[in-house]
Amino acid sequence: MKIYCKDTVSTGMHIDLGRVAHTVTKALDYVGIDDQSHGRRVGLMTHRVAHELGWDRETRHFSLIAGMIHDCGVSSTAAHQKLVDEIEWKGAGEHCLRGGDFLEGFPPFAQYAGAVRFHHTRWNELPDWLDDGTRRVANLIFLTDRLDVVRSAYLSTHHPYEVLRHRDQIVAKLAPLSGTLFAPELFEALNQAILRDSFWLETEDEFLDAAIFETLSFWDHSMTLGFDDLLALGEMISQIVDAKSPFTHDHSLRVADLTYAVTNMLGFTPQRRQMLRLAALLHDIGKLRTPDEILEKPGALTETERDIMLRHPMDSKMVLSALFPGTPIDRWASNHHEKLNGTGYPFGWSGDQIDEETRVLTICDIFQALCQKRPYRGRLRADEVVAIMRNMVEAGEIDPTIFRIVAANQDELYKTATREGR
Numbered sequence: 156m157k158i159y160c161k162d163t164v165s166t167g168m169h170i171d172l173g174r175v176a177h178t179v180t181k182a183l184d185y186v187g188i189d190d191q192s193h194g195r196r197v198g199l200m201t202h203r204v205a206h207e208l209g210w211d212r213e214t215r216h217f218s219l220i221a222g223m224i225h226d227c228g229v230s231s232t233a234a235h236q237k238l239v240d241e242i243e244w245k246g247a248g249e250h251c252l253r254g255g256d257f258l259e260g261f262p263p264f265a266q267y268a269g270a271v272r273f274h275h276t277r278w279n280e281l282p283d284w285l286d287d288g289t290r291r292v293a294n295l296i297f298l299t300d301r302l303d304v305v306r307s308a309y310l311s312t313h314h315p316y317e318v319l320r321h322r323d324q325i326v327a328k329l330a331p332l333s334g335t336l337f338a339p340e341l342f343e344a345l346n347q348a349i350l351r352d353s354f355w356l357e358t359e360d361e362f363l364d365a366a367i368f369e370t371l372s373f374w375d376h377s378m379t380l381g382f383d384d385l386l387a388l389g390e391m392i393s394q395i396v397d398a399k400s401p402f403t404h405d406h407s408l409r410v411a412d413l414t415y416a417v418t419n420m421l422g423f424t425p426q427r428r429q430m431l432r433l434a435a436l437l438h439d440i441g442k443l444r445t446p447d448e449i450l451e452k453p454g455a456l457t458e459t460e461r462d463i464m465l466r467h468p469m470d471s472k473m474v475l476s477a478l479f480p481g482t483p484i485d486r487w488a489s490n491h492h493e494k495l496n497g498t499g500y501p502f503g504w505s506g507d508q509i510d511e512e513t514r515v516l517t518i519c520d521i522f523q524a525l526c527q528k529r530p531y532r533g534r535l536r537a538d539e540v541v542a543i544m545r546n547m548v549e550a551g552e553i554d555p556t557i558f559r560i561v562a563a564n565q566d567e568l569y570k571t572a573t574r575e576g577r
């Protein structure tokens with residue numbers, strides 16, 4: 156079976172910004188351990204309180220999206236844990252600034268950068284120069300974000316059905332902070348919003364996505380992304396991965412450079428090269444879900460740790476198919492551990508089921524991994540790398556033609572693979 160790729164991107168890609176925000180926040184969920192769906196709950200609650208405030212539909216939808224992606228600057232599991240344990244935390248500003256910078260890199264999301272930058276700033280400490288709209292959305296996200304923390308703490312010792320009975324007690328924990336951390340006007344609106352049972356019920360995991368998608372359907376979030384915007388979206392996501400694991404990110408950047416160089420040698424068109432570069436940049440995004448201790452472990456992995464590690468291509472596929480629907484990016488990226496003789500994972504594809512782009516990405520992934528200094532071994536020389544890969548060709552695992560090109564250019568590619576910095 157031959158799999159053909161559609162070249163949808165040359166004419167621009169239709170995306171739904173609401174869906175993209177939803178996927179970004181789901182990808183961030185992978186970082187959380189105890190606190191799944193935080194971004195989605197905050198987004199929805201922000202929208203509901205905005206409704207009580209009488210904000211117009213456009214502003215409500217702005218609040219929903221900004222709320223969903225508010226924590227895009229958090230990536231390390233340790234930093235995340237602090238955010239869900241404490242109401243105020245000294246280091247919190249860091250992920251706000253980083254998140255704002257990430258969003259500015261992707262033009263359609265740049266409008267949310269201001270609200271994200273100030274979502275842990277006290278109301279009475281917001282800078283004077285900040286416009287009124289941004290300060291209110293930022294502070295509302297701060298409020299619903301902290302409500303979510305209080306709610307999670309409550310649920311750690313109570314059944315979910317008790318929430319309705321105890322809603323006043325939950326919100327009362329934040330009452331002393333109205334006027335300092337939170338604008339009194341926003342806190343009052345929150346007190347109105349919580350009177351509706353639906354406010355609490357629809358944030359339960361069972362109903363959450365349906366509530367978000369229904370809400371999103373009331374506004375047109377669709378747009379056409381040109382090729383540059385598509386690359387910018389990829390870069391933004393790759394920066395999120397970088398904050399979680401610089402080690403993985405460094406690997407991904409170099410694999411992206413390698414695929415770009417090898418596809419030039421193979422005579423791919425510029426656009427096909429760029430698309431594959433993007434897939435290479437994000438091929439390990441599923442590792443967001445792999446705990447830091449496993450990614451950075453200096454010794455060999457235990458069986459359980461290996462089982463956890465083996466999941467990442469499937470997680471990559473889920474994230475990338477939602478972010479770049481109708482493109483081959485998710486397929487190229489998630490097939491990077493497949494082998495031509497069918498011994499790879501997660502699908503066990505073989506022969507023609509693995510297309511040329513994937514074969515290039517796989518070879519570049521292996522080449523870079525062998526060149527990279529790992530916590531458990533030093534860096535191999537170019538001739539050692541090529542010798543190992545030749546054995547893989549002989550075992551029928553990787554493409555012989557692409558391998559020959561890599562072997563013939565091993566010194567140049569070795570430099571590309573081991574370069575430091577972005």
Ligand SMILES: [Fe+2]
Pocket residue numbers: 225226238250274275300
């Ligand atoms: Fe935050």
Ligand SMILES: [Fe+2]
Pocket residue numbers: 193197225226238300
């Ligand atoms: Fe948060």
Ligand SMILES: [Fe+2]
Pocket residue numbers: 438439467491492
């Ligand atoms: Fe991988």
